[in-house]
Amino acid sequence: MQGLGVKAARIAIVVALFAIWEILSRTGIVNPRLLPSASDTLSMLGDLLQRASVRKDLVVTATEVLTAFALAVPFGVLIGFLIAENRYFADVAKPLLFFAFSIPKSIFLPMFILVFGVGFAQKVGFGFFSTIFIVIMSTTTAVESVKVEHLTIARSYGATQMQTAFRVYLPSMLPVLLEALRISMIFNLTGVILAEMYASRDGIGHQIATWGENFQMKQLLAGVVMIAVIAITFNELVRWVETRCSHWRT
């Protein structure tokens, strides 16, 4: 009951925000040219989703995001495993990685353009670069989250390496890995969209930047809502799976 009440309250907050947006624009408190009403924006969103060009942009962005992800995850997981499993390697690499992790990645975007030019490779490259460090760090954390006692118990009962991997490592790491997946995707999506906005000929980020430059507020806001909904949906989906297997955590 309480959970339902909280959900209802959250929905009410979102609805209220949209209502305020609608009223501000309709009553002219805010210039409707600068802030088109929520209803106009949403109908524009429906309209945009019908357009072949916008769909193509979405496909382009999705391809870039998934390619960067598919490259960064195996590569990052491999390095992460090596670091977590090898003490010496960890001592050498960890401070460097922490440093690389803490410095802003976005400012390196121009380099990717200088090297790859403007196009698919540049955006995927930058997406990869934005994601790889968090994947490495998360994998290390995931491996380190495996309890030594569990491994000892598995060994004492004569578990084979395969059995240890599938019955101890995987279930212990799963929650952390899901969290890593969620956060890496956030990094990845931000990286690709920024790359598209900065210099690109296609992709939804490029489209949003163009609408902004042309003062097409309705399209711009519709685009913002669209990306936000996609990102939040993905995020909530992973979080939902996370809570479903959260009993592993303890």
Place this chain on the structure above:
Amino acid sequence: MTATTLRRLIVIGLIVLWEMLPRMGLIPELFLPSLSSTLIAGWSDAAEYGHALAVTLYEVAISMAFACGGGILLGAVVGSLPRPRILIMPMVSSLYAVPLVILYPVFTVWLGIGSESKIAFASIYGFLPTMLATAAGIQTIDPQLLLAARSMGATLSQRLVRVIIPAAIPTVLSGLRVGGALVIVGVVVSEMLISSAGIGYLISRYRTILDSPHVFAGVLLVLAMAIAFNAGIKWIERKAAIWQTGSRAGQRAADELTAGAIQPAT
């Protein structure tokens, strides 16, 4: 060889390679200008970079005040009141998943391409992590400390000033570190996208004319800024190291921050 020595060697090796590879023509200067030509480019136009740095620093300072001030204030309120916390915190962390950079074009339409749009964007960019960290820090204060203070007859305001605030300091500092770094990134990225001044603008302008050494000089300058900020906060954290042992829960929240669990994309 100890790990530290090897790590130092790697760093030195990378710097040497950075100088040698472009010089020997193994990497085109366009892709990676050598360290020396980057430094020379920056040095020869020091006045231009200095002016741009002043613009950027001005924007960073104001955004920092908004992002950190607002984030700490709101985080403290939300973190200490259970009802809003349960209601709002999950919403705020969902909002976290949104690549906020798409908001920048909106701000340029509303506020123009001057400093205002950068400040608005960077403030929002740095606001969320600061708020989340502060709320987490407040909420994870060891309840035993509050109970002990109450047993000694501490009033509500005494508990706030003498227990809650000092106990929340480590998490607030980690929030500041992440939030502040994002403010710097937010300002520079927005300058890179659309603007007419600042280091980000210089980077983008030199990029369009394919002047790699000047691009790199700008990138190095931003890096130095981010690293200096980070080191500054770390120094304060060390000064307040006794706090770190404060609430175990607060420490955990700080660890999560550094581990990236609540660090957004940069």
Place this chain on the structure above:
Amino acid sequence: MQPLANITPLKPAGAIEVRNVGQIFKTTSQDVVALQDVSLDVKPGRFVVLVGPSGCGKSTLLMMMAGLRQQTSGTITISGAPILEPDPNRVGVVFQEASLFPWLTAEENVEFPLALRRVSKDERRAKAQDALKLVGLEGFGKRHPHELSGGMKQRVSIARGLVQDPPVLLMDEPFAALDEQTRMTMGDELLRIWAATGKTVVFVTHSLTEAVYLADEVIVMSPRPGRIVDHLQVSLPRPRTYEMLSGDAFGRMRDRIWQHIRKSA
């Protein structure tokens, strides 16, 4: 000043009177009776230990004596006046480990309750020094809690509880986080401090040995609902010694408590 404390009390300072106290926790599904009709008299200067299995309400009772929680029914008076809110002039409280403020030095931790009352810096310092000396931590005042061992931290906590010189000291499993050896030493230290100050002490613990070793009286409680099932007078002479632990009298008392606890478990 506080008029209540200045009226000539009906009971001498340090007496604790618990009358028909009950506590009911309301949860969404049902009401849980945490304490039912608990009555208890503690004479000034006595060392009383509350012992019982988890959930018997011994800590709840202690928190109510400290004024940190209100009972659902019944009354608690200390030094003759009802306790409705924390009153550090009448009651000092010592918690389990971690209740020292980590950002303050040992000295500042001990001064904390005085600082809340805006006592002058000099007076604070002097009182804190006395309290630290009493618990055997002279010269450690400038250290932060993380620079102290577990036993030393508890000594600081005790000093903090005593710094305002309240007639009653309430202790909630103060040594639970310590290792066995330190625990024994701290027990002896506490008895020494108690003998030197003449405070009324109410001490909550899980440990039967600790209970019998320290107490003048042991109150045994049982859960669901929390109530008092036995009240033992410990007749062992003082000072207590390590040899007594293996004696017959000690063993009989520990067995008697154990029988109660086993029944309620």
